[in-house]
Amino acid sequence: MKPAQFHYFAPTSVPEAVAMLAERGPDSRVLAGGQSLLIELRYRSARPALVVDINRIPGLSEVTVEDGSVHVGALVRHAQLEHAGFDDPLAELFRQVAPYVAHPPIRARGTFAGSLAWAHPASEWCALAMALGAGIELEGPAGPRTVRADSWFRGPFATACLPQELVTGVRLPRPPAGTVAAFAEHRRTHGSFALAAAMVMLRLGQDRVQWVRIGLANAAGVPLRAIGAESLLMGERPEPELLAEAAARAAADADPPDEPHAPAAYRRHALATLVRRCLARAIENTGTP
Ligand SMILES: Cc1cc2nc3c(=O)[nH]c(=O)nc-3n(C[C@H](O)[C@H](O)[C@H](O)COP(=O)(O)OP(=O)(O)OC[C@H]3O[C@@H](n4cnc5c(N)ncnc54)[C@H](O)[C@@H]3O)c2cc1C
Known part of the structure; x- marks a missing residue:
């Protein structure tokens, strides 16, 4: 049509x-x-x-790395993040996540900010923004304002953006130095939307979890941060039993959609598996024996 x-x-x-x-x-x-x-x-x-x-509009296509945050302009394409060249745990997460966003031609045109404005529940970038507490920057007739990710997503394809407002960029807090990233996704075919996806950013200190963020995509009508699972892990030694318990908690706190091709129980099981896998991979990447 x-x-x-x-x-x-x-x-x-x-x-x-x-x-x-x-x-x-x-x-x-x-x-x-x-x-x-x-x-x-x-x-x-x-x-x-x-x-x-x-x-x-000039000036909207830059990724700017600042002391405490990374600023992603409204016209930064998925592909720019796939090849993020700066040295930061966030860049590592961008590089792991981006190949799962659609296909290369779509990644060459589609934007990170556009994904947040569209707010598809399965969007990997929306889950990343939620996990890290991104600030979505808007310009409107009343001037500029910033909305935190946890107030931005209002439901599937619904955000706090007013019709007369423009998203000009997104500010992502930089994780602490020494943070490692892991991402895992379950999808039916290459390039299709995630049935479920999980990402973990984690920092160990003296063999204990010092800092952790867990983001989930397609785990509810909006992207989720698995706060209950994060609390279980904080300050603890990352033993396999604890990782399994945290993964189960993340899945239990989710509210995945029930669809004929992927019932809620199936998605919940997938989420637990993905979170456990990400946690194990992140721990492995810290080099802890
Ligand atoms: C086959 C296919 C597979 C895909 N797979 C995935 C996937 O696996 N994961 C994923 O996350 N996405 C996927 N997508 C979506 C893709 O990532 C889009 O690029 C993205 O969701 C929207 O970004 P865009 O820049 O193209 O936005 P547009 O299409 O231009 O806009 C999307 C919506 O956001 C609004 N909008 C965009 N930018 C702004 C702004 N600056 N201010 C205010 N409103 C704005 C528009 O008005 C519109 O309502 C897929 C798309 C296709 C076609």
């Missing part, structure tokens, strides 16, 4: 884009990588009167 007719506007600055969004409000949609929006337009599940294409 072809998209319904819409007006197209390609601003060259954030204020210009915001002014247009403010004027047209809910009748407009932002176009970033277009890898989800164009499908919606073609199926006519979205029929905006105006599409605001932000691809000509």
